[in-house]
Amino acid sequence: MLKLRDVTKEFRVGAFGGRSVRAVKGVNFEVAPGEVVSLIGESGSGKSTLGRMILGLNPVTSGSITFDDLPVRAGKEYYRRVQGIFQDPFSSFNPVFKADRVFGMIKETYHPAVPAAEWAGRVDSALRDVRLNPDQVLGKYPHQLSGGQLQRLLIARALLLDIKLLVADEITSMLDASTRIDVLNLLAELKARGLGVLYITHDLSLGSYLAERTVVLRRGSVVEMGPTERVFGDPLHPYTRELLSAVPRLHEAWDDPTPVDDCPYHREGGSGGLFEAGPGHLVACAELETCVRP
């Protein structure tokens, strides 16, 4: 459904774009219908830039992003099928308007002919789908609602369209532990309906909870990707190991990662790009500059 081929993004910086910075370098991956893929990276890894490019909010410098074999074209038709939700629920709503205006905007663009009463019914049922009580959230201003309610409103907004792919960029990082998991469960239910979800996060435990496949991004490049249980259970790249060991866990001590004494990439005879360590499990060279070749 969604395919990324050698996607690269350069930002021009300085006066009249004198210099350029590469935020994303040659990224390839796919998201299939009914699949949750988590894109994991630390700040500056380019994960949000990737999300914005998939949403057509930033142009791609080179490479291609296609959705159902058509290149991404920001516009009414594309957004009927692909939608995004971002990190800060309070910044996602225009503070001077009531929160339910996000539904009105959808109606105006996509369903102008639907009678008001029928539309209200659709909104109500979308709200119930995301477990919100319409009486509690309609007609309120964003600052009168909680972060969890706002993020669910945005999911309901996406449900009013016939979407196939949802790009969820750090959507739970500003929520409390007690509501965070509800939003994640909701994404899992949407997946069961056949929706593809790209779940962008820096939190490995949240990524592993939901996703079938995981892509680990570092400084704009993919270092490891594959089925979640392989990437988390048998991480091959030193960076993935480092990340995993840094995650605080409740029932385990905080270990340092076991040092990698050789580069699995070169040990297996990889050259250029990613090598396949197992079915669908791709790994990059440990460190291009300082790689310890066997």
Place this chain on the structure above:
Amino acid sequence: MSALQEVAPPERAGVRREALYFAVRNGKLMAGFGIVLVLLLLGLLGPVLFTDAPNEYGPQPMSPPSAEHWFGTTTFGQDVFTQFVHGLRSTFAVGVVGGGIAAVIGMLVGFVAGYRGGVVDEILNMLTNVILVIPTLAVLLIVNAYLGIRSVAVQGLFIGLTQWPWAARAIRAQTFSLRTREFVDLARMSGAGTGRIIAREIAPNMSSYLFMTFILLFGGSVLIASSLDFIGLGPTEGVSLGLMLQNANQWSALQLGLWWWFVPPGAAITAVVGALYVANVGLDEVFNPKLRET
């Protein structure tokens, strides 16, 4: 929150109706607009009722306010009240024309430069800076001398055409910070184009700021107009509040104790600009739902 709900209008009322609902209940807004309205009416109706030529010399120079001359007379026996109502009219005219033109150009340039960014921004920014460093008074002097048009409207036009740059810069800066907010992305993903986003997402967030810009431009136009009046580039026929102040100053009204000559025009300028400012504070509360509660 509960306090708000008690006074809130019926659910799902339009945004405009709701703004009006809070507007008429806002003391600051009503008081500010009330003062401006009274002075405006005086300026509009006064000249109709007091048809005497405002600059005509009278037989009773330097007489204090009396039943015959409500605001007294000048050194030349001119009736200050007649001058005052005529002056109010031309001062409002120059403020509205000058401030209006500057505000429109400033908003257009500021919004487009701030929202589009990139090359468009650099070009518009350059233009703004060029206009900004041109000495306004010198240009007005030359233009006035060559064209020799001395009507209030043309004076307002020229003031407007040279006053907009700082407004453009301020609006650009605000737009710049607002466009990175996620609700702008959400509007794009609801199929809204540039114009609609500027008009319906960004501008409403700055409405009190835009109004403030207009007030300052209005006040600035009034002041520049009176400077021009002073150096003899004002409307040749007629009178303005600035002209009255300058005349009073020129003929030593302060030293001679003719307070009725300079107090009314001075107070009127202060009252108009001050009342607009108070109204602006009230407007902030009307447009910003968060401030309504406190």
Place this chain on the structure above:
Amino acid sequence: MSLLVSELKVHYRTLRGDVRALDGVTFGLRDGEILGLVGESGCGKSTLGKSLIRMDGRMRRAGGTVVLDGRELPIDDDRAMNAFRFREVSLIPQYAMSALNPTRKLRRMVGELLRSRGAPLDAEELERRMSQVGLPREVLDRYPIELSGGMKQRMVMVISTLLDPSLLIADEVTSALDVSTQKAVARALLGFRERGYVKSMIFVTHDIALTHHIADTIMVMYAGRLAEKAPADVIVKKPRHPYTRLLLDALPEVGVRYADRRLEGIAGSPPSLLDPPPGCRFRARCPIAGDECAEDPPVAELTPGHHVACWKV
């Protein structure tokens, strides 16, 4: 006991009345103890941290006392607190990035700060402490903007503990950091305690898993009150308060998959603290609440050091 907080009540003044952000909290802190303070947003954990060092204009002490090393802290007297700040109580703010003056090189800034407190700058000691948290001395000749988030955070940590305060309050210091930096910062905090730079510490966070690795004791707060306080391992392994249990159940860990084990959040939301309902604050969301919960549950000590405020334990 190095710190003794008893029945502390701090209210926020708003136009609609007082918000009881902290509504009678009692706890103690031993010498060398690190207390992890966890809870949802609005539970009062940040208010507690703030009120121990600097109350802002809207905050008001409505009752209770704070005693540090045998002396009572004048927490609601901004001037009198100045004698304690930095020397006795110090704070690492959440956004250390904005705590640094952007126009000064760090060396000058640290010097100015110490002078304002009437203390000489011991450059050698400063550099030694910096190297302990992995900051090279060259950092002192840079501007704050040239430092990464993690470096700034560590720099602020070194600065705020330079005068060896008795109590250090770390307010969400790791929330804005990446996991690998988080670990370095957390370990640096532990190092401070080991070397005696700080006697005791309050580590305010929403991340229970992280707190568990740092704190000796964890205090769980709910809606302005203490819910449960116990040694870190006890909180994680044998929590007694239903809120603590639900909170731990809602915590996804690496390896927990939706497909295998579906976690559940806690339904509902905390009560408004403007006019909180009587009785147990968690009653409306609690799965085991009963009639007795209409009355305030007292804080009971189940086993030594394990305090729980719940009728059902």
